[in-house]
Amino acid sequence: MTTTMEQFPELNTDRLKLRKLVPEDIPALVRYADNRKISDNIINIPYPYREPDAVFRISYVVQGFRKKTLYVFAIILKKSGEFIGEASLHIENGNKAQLGYWVGEPFWNKGIATEATKAILKFGLEELNLHEIYATAHIRNIASEKVLLHNGLKKENVNGNVALYRITKQEYK
Numbered sequence: 586m587t588t589t590m591e592q593f594p595e596l597n598t599d600r601l602k603l604r605k606l607v608p609e610d611i612p613a614l615v616r617y618a619d620n621r622k623i624s625d626n627i628i629n630i631p632y633p634y635r636e637p638d639a640v641f642r643i644s645y646v647v648q649g650f651r652k653k654t655l656y657v658f659a660i661i662l663k664k665s666g667e668f669i670g671e672a673s674l675h676i677e678n679g680n681k682a683q684l685g686y687w688v689g690e691p692f693w694n695k696g697i698a699t700e701a702t703k704a705i706l707k708f709g710l711e712e713l714n715l716h717e718i719y720a721t722a723h724i725r726n727i728a729s730e731k732v733l734l735h736n737g738l739k740k741e742n743v744n745g746n747v748a749l750y751r752i753t754k755q756e757y758k
């Protein structure tokens with residue numbers, strides 16, 4: 586991985602590669618993001634989700650990386666090379682970030698989001714040297730809560746239908 590961050594970083598886990606989103610990912614991005622179960626939980630994913638949405642997303646992601654405010658990783662299944670979802674860090678105030686992720690429905694309940702999140706936390710807290718990473722999820726989003734708790738985030742509070750989870754660099758160590 587480059588530490589100067591001139592190039593988009595690449596993260597590797599047992600089953601996954603997390604890398605820059607590229608135009609070749611568009612068909613799979615559209616196939617999996619065009620799902621209400623995804624768009625209902627992810628603020629920047631509209632429904633229905635079509636090719637122009639994916640094209641726009643790639644330029645949004647590239648600009649975010651240039652500004653160092655957004656790291657959206659494509660989640661790639663190593664064994665097939667296929668795009669199956671996204672995991673992201675949205676940087677706030679330089680040292681805090683919001684974590685987000687989604688996985689295509691055919692790949693749910695295989696530990697993919699848990700594995701991707703582990704890599705993202707390491708990247709954010711060790712490479713970017715963030716002080717804190719947090720995530721919010723609907724209180725009924727049990728799968729997301731499990732992903733976050735498995736990765737050491739703590740449930741901080743519930744505000745209406747939204748739960749807030751957080752981990753600090755100190756706790757991560």
Ligand SMILES: CC(C)(COP(=O)(O)OP(=O)(O)OC[C@H]1O[C@@H](n2cnc3c(N)ncnc32)[C@H](O)[C@@H]1OP(=O)(O)O)[C@@H](O)C(=O)NCCC(=O)NCCS
Binds near residue numbers: 694
């Ligand atoms: C949330 C999401 C990313 C999880 O992805 P995933 O790869 O299936 O997650 P994992 O397999 O790593 O973990 C899911 C866990 O939730 C559990 N789970 C899934 N659905 C569940 C349900 N309805 N009730 C209870 N547990 C459930 C799984 O058994 C697993 O638990 P385990 O690891 O203890 O066995 C995926 O469901 C998704 O993309 N949802 C839509 C977008 C979204 O909600 N993103 C998060 C926004 S905060």
